Amino acid sequence: MTTASAVAFQAYFPYLIRSLKNSSSLASVTSAHSKFLKAGIIAGTTTANHFINGYLRCGSVSSAQQMFDEMVEPNVVSWTSLMAGYVEAGQANQAIFILQAMPMDKIEPNSFTISTAINACSQLANVRIGKILHGRIELLGLQSDVVASTSLINMYGKTNDVYAARQVFDGMSQRNIYTWGTIVSVYAQNACGNEALYLFRKFSSKMRPNHFMLSSVINSCAGLGRFGPGRSAHAAVIRLGHEDNDVIAGGLIDMYAKCGCVEYSRVVFNHIEAPTLIPFTSMIVSAARHGLSGLALLLFDKMLDLRIQPNSITLLGVLHACSHSGLSDTGLSCLNSMHHNYDIPPNAKHYTCAVDMLARAGRIDEALMLACQVDASGHDRLMLWSVLVSAARMKGRLDVVDKASAQMSNLEPGQHDAAGIYVAMSNAYISAGKYDGAWRVRKEMQQRGIRKDPGCSWIEVKNLVFVFYAGNIVACPRKEEVIGLLGELEERMAAEMGYKRSFSSYVEFDNDGLGVERLMAGVHSEMLAMAFGILSFPNGRKIRIMKNLRMCGECHLVFKVVSKLEGKEFVVRDLNRFHHFKDGICSCRDYW
Template sequence: MNPNLLITLSSFSLSRQHQRSLFHTKANLIQKLQTSKDLTSSTSTHSNVVKSGFLHDTFTSNHLLNSYVRLLRIDYAHKVFDEMPEPNVVSWTSLMAGYVSAGQPELAIWVFQKMQESSVFPNEFSFATVINACSSLANLKVGRRIHALIEVMGFGSNLVVCSSLVDMYGKSNEVDEARIVFDSMSSRNIISWTSMITSYSQNAQGHHALQLFREFNHLKLDSPNHFMLSSVINACASLGSLGAGKATHGVAIRLGHDTNTNDVIASALVDMYAKCGCVYYSETVFRKIPNPSLIPYTSMIVGAAKYGLGTLSLQLFQEMIDRKIKPNDVTFVGVLHACSHSGFVDKGLEFLNTMNKKHGVMPDAKHYTCVADMLGRVGRVEEAYRLAKSVHDHIELNEGKALLWGTLLSASRLHGRVDIAIEASKKLIESNQQVAGAYVTLSNTYVLAGDWENAHSLRSEMKHSGIRKEPGCSWIEIKESTYLFYAGDVSNCAQGSEIVRLLRKLEEKMKERGYGGVSTGLVFIDVEEEAKEEIVGMHSERLALAFGLMNTPKGGIIRIMKNLRMCRDCHEAFKMISDIVEREFVVRDVNRFHHFKNGSCTCRDFW
């Protein structure tokens, strides 16, 4: 045989062996990167990638980049990316996803912009990732621009991309645009349905969320997952729809999403039952969670606080701290709310002063508002005023300032501090928030002080400026149907005349027990006393109560929701009626829950 041929064959054999060796080395390195669970393991494999000469291999480098992304070490991931000679679409998309996961969505958008300047074209996952970044920021301007690019590049009907767009528009409070995208999809999966249901739920359109959920179930496309169920439960919570909430709870149990195994469902149920006035159901669900995390603890603390169970809220908070669970800003809103609604003023001030030092949570507008409310409730309006003035300039958003001064305005009205009420209303009007409420509350403050001239002047100013106060309304759910009532209006109710007769009969019985009639001092319009009494006696919650008494079985609890704060006259009437008819009533107003039973309320007349 030709010696040269032998040398050639030998060299070829060695080359094949070398290739196989390199292939096995590469496969081994990639497997280690895929299973890496800590930074030490990833950096060690990174070193071996460099030694083996695979750093410039795009496929291997992508696995290395992804190993750092999984560990949320975006700094290491970006360094790997910068060293890649030819990053491909996977490289760019992985880096964007890393920034989104690391809580830096603005940098994910920046990476996408840099990608557009390169020769690499985005794919469906690139678009979905950058849209998710826009969702995190609720950046509608950039989101719409990218949506236009999606249409131009032919991804406008892509399932993955459209699901992300639905989520982005929902989180940007553009639920109608989310629905347009959803309706345009030629096919949908569990993610797209969940995104649309969640968009409705997060934008206070719970009825639409429930309707879409029923449609999903009717089509029998798939079994709802725990994310969809939690969004539906949240929709029930926002509506105060206990019947639908219980039904969804049953679906969750039937599908195996038990509270013992699913933290997301458990947290949603704790919140839902609390918002539907069943805080004891909330605690039952909560106590079944083997190792509750921050979210269910916070939901339970807030729920108990809204129900006036301040001691329970603080006990839960201490239990959470003992378990080494770090509270967040929402947890402290619940804790301070509990102190406010239970009169634990000194304890509340202590929490405010130590929440940053002890727990690393910086107080913001929500916390200062709770404390101002807490001080105002016990008549320490001057202290609340000083607090509001001292933190006003540190609050950036007008919404936060409005919350703070709105709370102070209510407190000053309650305690007849016209001087503070005037300044608080000016601050509210300057913030361009709650303007109508500021006018009405200030006018009521003037009325309490007997200053009808200024009250009328404000009323005239409202009329000339076209400022309208949100009308008070209450609603009640009976057999999965919701009935809405506005103050003094029974024209749209078939049982309107019966409601009026029942309320008059109940008022007669209350007067027999010493009820002095309604307090007419806070009625805005300067009319005769008899007419004022009629107006207050027809408040929306009273109409809903009468309707509930007429249309629910004896012995059952009547649950009513109200969009404004319950007035003191109705509160006194509800206490007395609960004793007369021997029924329990639960009223959820804009601030808290009132549970009336045997002539008393759980708030102990402190709200």
């Protein structure tokens, strides 16, 4: 380069660097880099860092890596930027490789380096390296660094160590809104909704929440079925102007549906001017969950008309809708065309829904054949065979129950969420009078150390939650009134509606792990909640009850009878689905 050219390039240099900082065009960054090369200038560390960040901003990690490899003396900014680029690109393994290659004896990592590495561990759910980095934070004296500590909280949350996340949070001398949002999100993602709501109340008394925190709170309310706090969160969304956020809108639709208020979900959806994929999917899934199959399929057609591409969850909602409306052939067509039409290969959840759909239609043999072809493991395999067992019990197909029992013999060690299918198999044998088969299943449960969670139901009254436990009448709120009402209802059911317990109810194990001989005396948690709800809402209000296990058959029958006898509507969310009891009919059509 001539002296005149060099002088001209030096004058042009500041403009070139500014263009790198502001450009998100790969062509512009490449052009600037090309000018450097043609000028025969070797970029110094600072300039090279600008190019690395420019390439990363355009999503070209490979070009950034090449620039990094050509550097003579990369500094901590160089290493950190490249690591962040790989994390952003979803290549966390490569980010960890960069970290391990970093010469820490020559270059001391800063809080951003550590935070970036921790974010990579979060992506990988790699708690081992995460704990090493935690130790590095303490060694470098970065415990008070908000960015590093917030990344640690997120990492522990992603690896399901809520206790460690809370320890980091409690040990911080300063916290910002992102720290609070992260710890609330950790609790929400790990099914600790009550703790998430507690921290949210503590935070909101001091600062204004952002959309990220509100989304976590709404998800917590959905998981708990907490209508009151969910409605308060919705009010905060409106007050702070976040109604147009797709994630929040979808979360609100989901939350109201999981609280048993699908009509509120429809209101939220109808207020969205131009719904996108997330609100459409939430509304389709919510409608299907509540048995509103026609609405779900109508929304799916509307979504396609708007040229909105569905995702895996959208199609799962469509399959559920087809299942609940008896459209098994339509559902199978959707399943078989998923890959071709939408480039979405069916997963175990889609196949489980299809098995349920065929079983509901009485096509048990086809359902069994499909189940045997599905490659599923862990919880997915349990769900697959659970739907088959439920259908087999109703159809009296013990051969299918036997096949399910054989599948359970290959259960992975530590698979402790299998109690539901074991109880279902036991009850299928009891319904068919095969008591030896039932006791064999129960014995196998004991040998494997599989225990059921204790049955509980809860109901919300004036923003207070009242919890009822199976068999624990002593701890029941308004105990005397509840017991009295249940006794009165049993007498009226027999006298006015000819109610009689089924024979099997005297010997069948219910899903709370108890017999049902004392059903109306309040053994079952949902019965206690029902009576308490009638006492709390005497003026015909819809009564919403949440239950942690599947409803037993006898309780399901009683809810139908009482809904007609009392002229009330009950909405019950059990482990499998929502039941809307009204005028002696359930929305599930007695199939759950």
